[in-house]
Amino acid sequence: MTHLTAFNISIDFPLYHSDNRSLKKTVFGAASGRFGEDKRRRPVVQALREISFTLRSGDRLGLIGHNGSGKTTLLRALSGIYQPSNGSLSMEGRLTSLLDPSQGMNMELTGRENIRLRGLFLGMGKPDIARLESDVEDFAEIGEFIDLPVRNYSSGMVVRLAFAMATAAHPEILLMDEWILAGDAAFMEKAKRRVEAMVRHADILILASHSSATIAEWCNRLIWLDAGKIVADGKPLEVLAQYLPPEQFKELLAVAHPPLTAS
C-alpha cells in the first residue's frame, strides 16, 4: 500500500558562507526569529520544525504558506534530497518530484535526449524507453520542438515536457511545486485529469502552491506552514478559512467552479 509518513522532521540549514560573528549577534538579537544553533554551536536557519503527518493512498495534500515558510524545503525533504537534521521519513511507493520545471533536464540537450536520460534514470531498458518517449511526446504536445534543445523552448513548453516526463512513468507519489500553474488553461485541464487518474488509482499527490483556488480544486487535505512549522492541518476549505482574509475567502467560494461549499 502506498503511504508516506513524516515523523517529527526538522531541517536546519547551516550558514557556512557568512560572517559568523555578526551572525551570532543576529541569532541572539532575534528572539522570535528562525536563527538558531546546532549541537556544535554553529549558526543555522531553522527551515522546518517538527513536521509530522501521515498520508495514505488517495490523499492529495496541499501545502500553503507565505514565501519562505518552508514549502519547497519540505518537498525536498520528502523527496529524500535533504537528510533531516531530526526526525525520520518513511514511504512505500515510487516517488517523483517536480520541484523546478527544468530540474533534471539538461537545457542544451533536446527534449527527446532528456526523455531518454529520464528513462535510464528510471532503470528502463530500450523498449520501455521507446514507450516512455512516445507517451511523453503525445502528452506534452510540443510538436517538432521535441527534437530541439530545451533552451529554445518557451517556459510553458518546458512545463509541459517536465510534467509529461514526471507523470508518464506512473509515479505512486507525486510531489509538485506551484510552477505547474505556468501551463495554459488547456494544458492545466489535461494535467489535472492525469493527476486525478493517478490519484484514483490509489496514489498520493503533494502540491505546494500560493493559489488557494488550485489548492481547493486539486487537494483533499491542506497543511498551512508558517516559519517552518505546521499552523493548521485539515480539510482545504477549513484551513483556507483561517489562512485567507475573510473577503478573499468569500471570493474563493464565489468564483469556484463547481461551487465550493464550506462543509
Add this chain to the structure above:
Amino acid sequence: MTDFTGTDRAIRAMQRQPHFTTSADRGWAQRFRLAAQDLREGFILWPLSWALAVADIRLRYRGSTLGPFWLTLSTGVMIGSMGFLYADLFHTDIHKYLPYLAVSIILWNFLSSLVSDACACFTGAEGLIKGTRMPLTVHALRSVFRDMIVFGHNIIVIVLVFVFLGVHVTPYVLLAVPGLLLWLVNGFALAFLFGAFCARFRDVPQIILSLMQIAFFVTPVIWNANILSTHPGALTLIRLNPFYYVMEIVRAPLLGTDLSFSMVAKALIVTAVLVLVSAFAFARTRGRLAYWM
C-alpha cells in the same frame, strides 16, 4: 498495488525498490550503510552515468566538424611541437624522446583530468542533486566515464606515434591494462573525496588546480627520471611523489621499460589509502552534500 496493465507491471518491476526511509544522522554504522546503498544503486544506474558522460562530450563539440576528434588533433599537435623542441633542448634522440613524451603527456592529462573533474563532480551536478533523489555515485561515475572517453580519443595519438617511429611493441604492453583499471579505481575514489571537499570549501578547487600545476613539473612527465640519477637530493623528490608510482605502473609497460615490484606495491598502497580515506569521507558527507549546494 493496483496495476492497470501487464506492461505497467513490467515497468514497475524493473524500477527501483519503492520502499524508502531516511532519518537524522545516527552515527557511523548508519552512515556506512547508506553510503553502501548509494554505491549499489549508483552502479545499477551505470548506463545513466555513461549516457550523461557521452552527452557532456558531445555537447562540448556539438556543431563542430571534427567533433571529439579535436581532442586527438590538439593533443597530437601539442606533442608533435613539444617533442621536437624538447628533444633538441635535452639533447636526446627524437626517436626515443617522442614516444616517451607522447605516452607521458597523454597519461598525465588523463590523471590530471581525473583529479580536476573530481573537484567539480558534485558542484557541477547541482541541478540534479537538488532536484531529485539520485545516488551520488551516478555523478562520480559520470566524471570518471567522461575522462575515460577523452583518454580513449587521445590513445590514437600514442598509436600513431608508435607506428610512425616504428616502436617495437611486445605483449608486455598489456600490463598497462590492470594499471589503468587501478587508475579508474583511484579516480572514482577521488571523485567522492575531492567532490565533497570542493563542494563544502569553494576555494579548494583552485588550490588543487595550482597544486596539479606544480605536480606536473616535479613529476617526470616531460623529463625522464634517469636524468636525476646524478642528483641524489632530487631523487628524494620523486620518491615522495605518489604521482610518480601511479604514472609508472601504466607508463612502463607502454614504453617497454622495467617495472619493479616495489613500484607496483607503492602504487597499490597509494590506491588503498585513497580508497579508505574516500570511503570515510563519502560516508560522512553523503547526507550533507545537498545542503552545501
